[in-house]
Amino acid sequence: MNKKTLVAAVSTGALLLGLTACSADGSTSGAGSTAAADATSCSNTIVYPDAPKVSVWAWYPNINTVVDLFNKAHKDVQVCWSNAGQGGDEYAKFSTAIAAGTGAPDVIMLEDEVLPGFELQKALVDLTKYGSDDVKANFSSGAWKDVSSGSSVYAIPVDGGPMAMIYRKDIFTKYGITIPTTWAEYEAAAVKLKAAGGPFMGDFGSNVPAWFTALMTQNGQTAWKYDNSSPQSIGIALNDAGSKEVATYWQGLISQGLVDTKDQFNTDYVGGMASGKYATYISAAWAPGYLSGNGGAATGPGAEWAVAPLPQWDTSKPVSVNWGGSTLAVTTQAKDPALATTVAKELYASDAELKDGVDTQTIFPLSKSVLDAEWFASTPVAFFNGQKANGEVYIPAENAYKGYTYSPFTTYYYSELTKAMVTIIKQTSTGEKALDDLQSTMSTYAKAQGFTVQ
Template identity: 75%
Template sequence: MKTTSLLAVVSAGALLVTLAGCSPDVSAGTSTDSAGGDAGSCSNTIVNKDAPQVSVWAWYPNINTVVDMFNKSHDDVQVCWSNAGQGADEYAKFSTAIAAGTGAPDVVMLEAEVVPGFILQDALVDLSEHGADDVKANFSAGAWKDVSSGDSVYAIPVDGGPMAMIYRADIFAKYGIAIPKTWDEYAAAAQQLKDAGGPFMGDFGSNVPAWFTALMTQNGQTAWDYDSSDPQKIGIDLNDAGSKKVADYWQDLVKKGLVDTKDQFNTDYIGGLTNGSYATYVSAAWAPGYLTGAGAGATGDGAEWQAAPLPQWDPANPVSVNWGGSTFAVTTQAKDKDLAATVAKELYASDEELQDGVDTQTIFPLNQKMLASDAFADTPVKFFNGQTANKDVYIPAENAYKGYTYSPFTTYYYSELTKSMVSIIDGSKSGSESLDDLQKTMTDYAKAQGFTVK
């Protein structure tokens, strides 16, 4: 296996989307005690100074509050938290520490999609050997599959992104648009809006490859056949008939001028959502937190956002998909792996800690204790003008999610898929042709990295 080449790709940056605000960057210090923590490098207060410390890298906006809650409630272990950057910035530092054999934290926050790449670098501990089953029942089967490979478990889920369609009820009412239950109905509504001189129905930006992957998965794509117990073999299927149908569908919407093609996650796009340039935002459960945080009032004057289930290809066989989500993993540099596993399992897991995340609209929790609580399900969501969106839309979507098998080279795949999306948008290739080329590119790449393609 050419792990050196793969390491370089993982380190290069993952084109991973920031889902929420980022805490200031605080460099992690060198571990000094038996569990890897160093009070001098902590960005938080150590409450029980006699307890062993576990160093943690994480970037949740409210992680400092959650760490304080954890430390106040634990006499057996204390978290020494640092922010080593968000997403790709943290991953680059983590990869450097892996290559150097030192400098990694005991516990690291990772998006689920990058976990297999770090498994391949021998950077993560198999938590099935450190009590992962103790908390398995706290999560849906889909959430657990996202962090598993075969019989092994490499991270503990914390938050996720069950997908839905949020829409401007005021715009729908103005133009007499019915809530689309299928993608055919979505296209018809888009045409109705255009014919009436209304706004775009939505957006197909080239910088959201994880979003596009989720939509292709909804129509049957099983892109990767991969198991870390047999790490040199991989199956790749990116140009199946269902995926081509999705690619051609969105290209048709673009050609007809029914959806915009702006890159997402920037001020122009947020402004468009605010001022009514888009009738829908096909997104995930973290969208309200993102829009209110990044948009600072993305509701706009008179805007009435509501949530609805994601449109389906076959309403008789609905499929739930996920976009985004983070985990806690134990690194192979952790000196006390059992203690580090305790932190991975219990940080951001108590009722109090989860509730803070919900209250601040930071996360959509995957812990079933929270999802099953009346307080979470029945709470009116301010962003959705009092709609009980969790109960109506997001909890059913999460519980119906079956999980996903990620590839060990998500970084490179997203980079190449972005190029394919650009060709779909500019019409230089059909959607089907773009996916055929992507299939060849990824197959050739896997072989060049030393994989046997099944």
């Protein structure tokens, strides 16, 4: 297998979709030490200097608070945290450390989607050897599947992005739009809006391939069959009938002028969200935190955001999908893998740490201690004008999520899917042909990397 090429595919420049999905501020860069930490490289205070230290790279906006809470509560181990950048910035530095055989931290924050690529490089520790099953019951089966490969577990889940439909309640009221429960109803509402001179129903941006992947998964796509116990074998199914139906559906909305085609996660797009350019935002549970932190609160007389469950293809067989999510993994350069695993299991795990993440709108926690808590379900969400969005929408969506199998070359796949989405937007290809071409491209790429394509 051509590992050099695969490393490049894993660490190629960050895609905005994945990065923003895990951060309330949407930043994609960060400065900090990239060396394996000692006490002098920490960005935090070590409370018990005589305790062994575990170095951690992580980027959450409130991670400094969480680390302080952890260190005050642990006399047996201290976290030495530094920010090596968010998402792709961190991954590039991690790949450099992997190639050099030195310089990686003991514990690293990684998005779910990049785990298989780093697993293939033997950069991550199988945590089943160090008691990961001790905390398995703390998470849903879907969240646990996202961090597993076969019988191995390579990270501890922290946060996720169960998807839903955020909508402008004032716009729906003004134009007499009923909350759509199916994608057919969503299109009908879009037609009604346009006929009345209303705003776009939503947006199909080419820079959100993880979003598009989730929507195809909702309609039955099983893109990848991959288990790193057979690391050179992969199944690829990107052009199934359900996925083609989704691609054709969105291309139809675009051709009718019912949805916009602007790139997301930029000032103009967020401004358009706030000003009422879009009636809906098909997004994930982290979106309220992202939007509120970037000026996306609804503006104008009576303006108000609300949230409803994601429209379905078949309401008798509802499917929950996820966009975004972060984990804590132990690297193979960890000085003490057992102690590092303890940190991965217990950092962002206490009630105080999790509640701080919720209160600062930094994360949508995957720990059942929060998901099952009445306070979390019943808390009014200010962004939604007091709607109890967690209990009504996001918790049920997360509990119904079945998990996803990622490929070991997610970044390359997202890059190629982005190209396919551009052809759909520009109408230079049909949605069906775009996915047929994507299937061919990814199969050829996998074979070039030494994989046997099933």
